[in-house]
Amino acid sequence: MIRKSIKNRKIFNHDNSAFKVVFLAIEAASKRWTMSIRNWPQAMNQFIILHEDRLKDYV
Secondary structure, three states: OHHHHHHHOOOOOOHHHHHHHHHHHHHHHHOOOOOOOOOHHHHHHHHHHHOHHHHOOOO
16 A cells, blocks of 8 residues: 555655655555554553553543
């Protein structure tokens, strides 16, 4: 999905424009994902340990 969106646009004016295309492609692809993420509770625990200050508003 990401490769397809980048392939349609051969030239990017700035790095930010390429970043935006990739971000939007990931956002569109994530809407189609239906499978749960394997080992998510363990990963989330690690994220909380490593980035406690960033996640305290969301947990």
